[in-house]
Amino acid sequence: MSLVTKALDQSSILPEELFLKKERERARKLRSSQWWKRKRSSGICQYCKNNFLPKELTMDHIIPLARGGKSEKFNVVPCCKECNTKKNQLLPWEWEEYMASIKQ
Numbered sequence: 001m002s003l004v005t006k007a008l009d010q011s012s013i014l015p016e017e018l019f020l021k022k023e024r025e026r027a028r029k030l031r032s033s034q035w036w037k038r039k040r041s042s043g044i045c046q047y048c049k050n051n052f053l054p055k056e057l058t059m060d061h062i063i064p065l066a067r068g069g070k071s072e073k074f075n076v077v078p079c080c081k082e083c084n085t086k087k088n089q090l091l092p093w094e095w096e097e098y099m100a101s102i103k104q
Helices: 003-011 015-031 034-040 081-087 092-103
Strands: 058-061 076-079
Touching: 015 034, 015 058, 034 076, 058 081, 076 081
Parallel strands: none
Antiparallel strands: 058 076
């Protein structure tokens, strides 16, 4: 791919798409780090507090990428796939409200 073609391809990408692409790449690097491996080694989901094998835990962005969060150590926690799927793009306070509503 020539530099001109590459520049034209990137110019058609929206800023939000570039941000998400960059942050997803940062998340991939973070997932392969020793820091992340130690973080999930407890095997405890951040949200439901159940125990899992460390390899079964996923990386959740506390503030989702789609809502402006970043792939940085302070914004990621280990959680089970079920909680990660349910949390989706909720912010922490929205998640807490959701959990309170299903416990009633």
